[in-house]
Amino acid sequence: MQDQSHEMRIEQVDDVHVVALSGKILDPVCIDAISDRLNELATSQSCPKIVLDFSDVSHMSSSALGMLTTLHETAANHEGKLCLCCIRPAIAEIFRITRLDEVLVIQPGLNEAISAVR
Amino acid sequence: MSDTLRSRWIRLRDSLRLRLVITAVVVIVTVSAISTFIDYQRERATLVDRVVTALQDQARLLELELDADKPREVIQQYVRRFCETLNAHISPGHIILVLNDKGRIVAESASPQENDAKRALIDVGQSRSIIRVNERDYVQARLPVDDGIIIVVAQDMANVNREMRGMLSSHIASTIAAAGSVMLLLCLGMYFWAIRPFRRLAHAAKAWASKDFAARPTLPGPSELWSLTGELDHMAEILHWHETHRLSDMERARKIQANLLPRLTCNSHGMKVSARYWPMEHVAGDLYDLFELPDGRLVTAVVDIAGHGVSAALLTGIVKMSLRYRLEQSLDLSVALEQVNADLLACTLGQKFAVASIGIWNAVAGTWTYAAAGHEGCTTIIGRHIQHLESTGPMLGILPNGRWDIIEVPLKPGDRVFLYSDGVTESGVLGESQLGSRGVGDLLSECDSQSLDGQVESIIAEVERRGQGTTTDDTTILAFEIAAAPSLQMQSATA
Numbered sequence: 001m002q003d004q005s006h007e008m009r010i011e012q013v014d015d016v017h018v019v020a021l022s023g024k025i026l027d028p029v030c031i032d033a034i035s036d037r038l039n040e041l042a043t044s045q046s047c048p049k050i051v052l053d054f055s056d057v058s059h060m061s062s063s064a065l066g067m068l069t070t071l072h073e074t075a076a077n078h079e080g081k082l083c084l085c086c087i088r089p090a091i092a093e094i095f096r097i098t099r100l101d102e103v104l105v106i107q108p109g110l111n112e113a114i115s116a117v118r
Numbered sequence: 119m120s121d122t123l124r125s126r127w128i129r130l131r132d133s134l135r136l137r138l139v140i141t142a143v144v145v146i147v148t149v150s151a152i153s154t155f156i157d158y159q160r161e162r163a164t165l166v167d168r169v170v171t172a173l174q175d176q177a178r179l180l181e182l183e184l185d186a187d188k189p190r191e192v193i194q195q196y197v198r199r200f201c202e203t204l205n206a207h208i209s210p211g212h213i214i215l216v217l218n219d220k221g222r223i224v225a226e227s228a229s230p231q232e233n234d235a236k237r238a239l240i241d242v243g244q245s246r247s248i249i250r251v252n253e254r255d256y257v258q259a260r261l262p263v264d265d266g267i268i269i270v271v272a273q274d275m276a277n278v279n280r281e282m283r284g285m286l287s288s289h290i291a292s293t294i295a296a297a298g299s300v301m302l303l304l305c306l307g308m309y310f311w312a313i314r315p316f317r318r319l320a321h322a323a324k325a326w327a328s329k330d331f332a333a334r335p336t337l338p339g340p341s342e343l344w345s346l347t348g349e350l351d352h353m354a355e356i357l358h359w360h361e362t363h364r365l366s367d368m369e370r371a372r373k374i375q376a377n378l379l380p381r382l383t384c385n386s387h388g389m390k391v392s393a394r395y396w397p398m399e400h401v402a403g404d405l406y407d408l409f410e411l412p413d414g415r416l417v418t419a420v421v422d423i424a425g426h427g428v429s430a431a432l433l434t435g436i437v438k439m440s441l442r443y444r445l446e447q448s449l450d451l452s453v454a455l456e457q458v459n460a461d462l463l464a465c466t467l468g469q470k471f472a473v474a475s476i477g478i479w480n481a482v483a484g485t486w487t488y489a490a491a492g493h494e495g496c497t498t499i500i501g502r503h504i505q506h507l508e509s510t511g512p513m514l515g516i517l518p519n520g521r522w523d524i525i526e527v528p529l530k531p532g533d534r535v536f537l538y539s540d541g542v543t544e545s546g547v548l549g550e551s552q553l554g555s556r557g558v559g560d561l562l563s564e565c566d567s568q569s570l571d572g573q574v575e576s577i578i579a580e581v582e583r584r585g586q587g588t589t590t591d592d593t594t595i596l597a598f599e600i601a602a603a604p605s606l607q608m609q610s611a612t613a
């Protein structure tokens with residue numbers, strides 16, 4: 001199953017939704033659209049397992065952090081798991097500064113991230 | 119083909135003008151071709167009838183001179199002379215045969231080259247008025263006379279066909295002229311009744327897209343477009359009304375938010391202060407504050423609510439009030455941040471967060487106590503040494519049990535501190551390279567001989583340059599310098 005819209009591509013690996021984000025996540029309208037799609041994914045089933053692949057994300061605004069924390073909370077409320085992976089150093093710096101790396105589960109590679117949510 | 123030419127071709131290919139012209143050309147050419155073909159056939163039939171009638175008249179003239187009692191040679195000679203006369207004075211290509219009741223030739227005018235035509239005329243009888251022999255058409259008229267004698271007068275159609283081609287050519291020319299005229303009229307009609315009104319509509323739509331809702335298309339086209347214009351005008355009026363009210367509301371909100379900014383004029387604490395506040399829209403998610411605590415210390419703060427616009431601006435007031443109240447109550451930055459965090463969580467339920475750089479200047483001790491929530495928006499110039507202060511805790515409004523470390527920085531006269539929002543550090547993000555806190559440090563280093571205001575202006579100018587005159591985020595800077603003499607002059611400006 002593959003769904004491509006906005007700045008994201010969703011693939012299903014067994015029971016894990018692997019969401020590949022791409023480009024520059026800057027525009028508030030775009031962030032809202034991605035947020036809606038991800039929240040739909042997190043609430044459409046119990047115990048959702050979501051991996052966000054950041055390998056193609058070159059820039060990200062601070063507004064996108066709100067989307068991630070909301071998604072993290074939504075997934076947790078549905079007894080699900082969320083894991084971020086393949087984050088470029090410049091974006092990893094944002095997570096470090098904001099201390100979101102202490103809240104969100106972050107793995108270096110995709111396989112580790114899939115294993116982390118299983 | 120260059121991209122410009124290709125895009126122009128695609129625009130022309132998909133244009134209403136080209137489609138209508140092609141449709142009109144196809145319709146006109148088809149109708150003209152059918153009409154020309156029908157006219158040609160009808161005129162040819164008329165011409166053939168005329169020729170047959172003429173040939174019958176000639177046969178009757180011949181009949182008057184035929185006499186069964188005359189010798190065959192005399193009849194033969196007469197027929198030839200008669201045919202030569204016709205060829206010479208009427209039109210060439212006549213063949214005359216006189217057949218007896220058994221279909222045999224009594225007299226003829228045909229030359230040996232016309233033997234095939236002669237045989238065909240005998241064989242075909244009177245079943246067809248036009249016969250084709252060796253790629254040539256012949257028209258024939260038959261006149262039965264006494265004693266079973268039949269006079270056959272035929273004429274080569276070459277002349278008739280030539281005449282028909284001439285007629286056809288003139289017909290086609292007049293059809294092309296008529297089609298051209300129709301096309302021209304059609305193009306003019308399309309331009310005045312369709313293309314020009316649509317262009318005006320497009321211009322009006324562009325104006326509406328740039329929020330000029332006063333623009334009206336005023337279409338001079340057909341009545342079908344008037345109703346569309348009426349609906350669009352109505353829509354534009356509604357949008358204009360809403361936009362006017364929205365702008366009015368936003369202007370009121372901007373004034374309210376501007377009033378949230380400090381208007382402190384203070385001559386104590388030994389500080390010079392400079393601030394710039396550049397909202398992306400009418401209202402901003404940024405906030406700076408400067409206020410005195412009950413114990414005499416001075417609080418400097420830059421807060422940035424995630425996002426911008428109305429939703430972020432709503433929270434700036436809450437954060438400002440919460441920060442002031444909590445600090446005045448506790449007099450402890452770490453405790454106050456925990457309480458502000460709890461207040462924000464209660465308001466937003468974790469859906470919205472804020473980053474902040476907050477410091478407290480103690481003029482008596484000469485120390486500056488600092489904490490940053492999820493933000494590296496502080497650069498100090500101590501002596502000539504530039505230093506970036508890191509985040510000391512998570513963002514506000516995310517974690518229920520967040521903790522913020524406190525940094526204490528001793529400051530001396532001449533030392534400067536710059537607090538700024540991510541509108542500064544993230545400027546130029548669309549141009550691939552962000553300014554970043556290192557970029558701020560480099561910039562401050564380059565203009566270290568400038569006044570505090572000059573350095574703040576340099577940062578703003580760099581942000582403006584990177585954004586090509588606009589900003590993609592709210593931008594706020596609050597800077598202060600420890601003055602040699604204890605005086606505080608608050609200078610604030612809103613870009």
